[in-house]
Amino acid sequence: MTTLAIIATLNYHLPQAADVLLAVEAIPMADQRLLADLLKVKGDCSPLTTIEGMDGLGRRTWLHAEGRIDIVYTATVAIDRAPMAIAGLDTVPHAELPPAYIQYLMPSRYCPSDRHENFVTTRFDGKSKGDRILQMADWIYTNIEYAPGFSGTGSTATDTFISHRGVCRDFAHLLIAFARAADVPARMVSCYGLGIDPPDFHAVVEVYLEGRWHLIDPTRLAPEEHLVRIAVGRDATDISFMTIFGTANLISQSVKVEESGAGSGDTSS
Structure with missing residues (x-):
């Protein structure tokens, strides 16, 4: 099992009010267990509205914003997944x-x-x-x-x-x-x-x-x-991490993934 600590930071400026659809949150699944995660958005924006992701996996988040928005997603995820092995496998009818x-x-x-x-x-x-x-x-x-x-x-x-x-x-x-x-x-x-x-x-x-x-x-x-x-x-x-129904200017963006010593915890959002 591998435990990863994730920090994704998105800083954008929206010159006019626009709807934004975010897809930055890790999906809770049997082979990737969320020990903790938190999505924070700072700026002139509406309350966050979450919807189900495609195929019923995870979630995406709507917000309506104008001006500068600062988005930070942090998560600790325990991965328990065997190496990929598909040799010899076939499709179903x-x-x-x-x-x-x-x-x-x-x-x-x-x-x-x-x-x-x-x-x-x-x-x-x-x-x-x-x-x-x-x-x-x-x-x-x-x-x-x-x-x-x-x-x-x-x-x-x-x-x-x-x-x-x-x-x-x-x-x-x-x-x-x-x-x-x-x-x-x-x-x-x-x-x-x-x-x-x-x-x-x-x-x-x-x-x-x-x-x-x-x-x-x-x-x-x-x-x-x-x-x-x-x-x-x-x-x-x-699967875009950020879909903007309008225009936006990138200020800065970073993704950091490191191994973590975390072993347990509660999921928060």
Whole structure:
């Protein structure tokens, strides 16, 4: 078991009043137990309103604000998760998929999986779907250069496939597109990760094999057993840590994740 201490700090200025949707809180799950967490927002804003996250996991928070807002999220999370092991695993029949997961077979805004079906069919030949996902992840790690600042917020999996460059969200989008092209349900996951360099919000992938979701990080910046999930969704559209319905100017932003000696505690929010 690994216990992580997390501090995320977001400082923004909103020139006009705007609605803001935050997704920065760790999801309480069986393999990542929240020992303590607290979200604080300082500035000229409305009371916070929380809503359920996608697939019923975690929560997101609405606020209405103007001017400077200072957001601080702190958490202590105990992770009890085995290393990723999907070799030999297969998908369940489509008709047995939970209805909410059917969308993760389909192309989405940043993951146009239909454009990659020919490449996936001819390039990856593992005996099981899990074997093929591992081949896809190896191909991406080998062939895509991790290049901060190269891609933009509008970059799709196809753009990354062509340019062979990107950051964590681009690596995740490409693996999702490949997986869906092979009829494997795949969703994007925002997370905190131990050892991410430079420290920031991180994006990885979950694939649905043999009735459960399995984490996989195609960048290999952090082992899956050192990741803390924040939000899940079809692609970057659904997992953004901060969605602003208006305009905002970044003042500063930081994410810090360290191992903690904490062993127990109460969750607060």
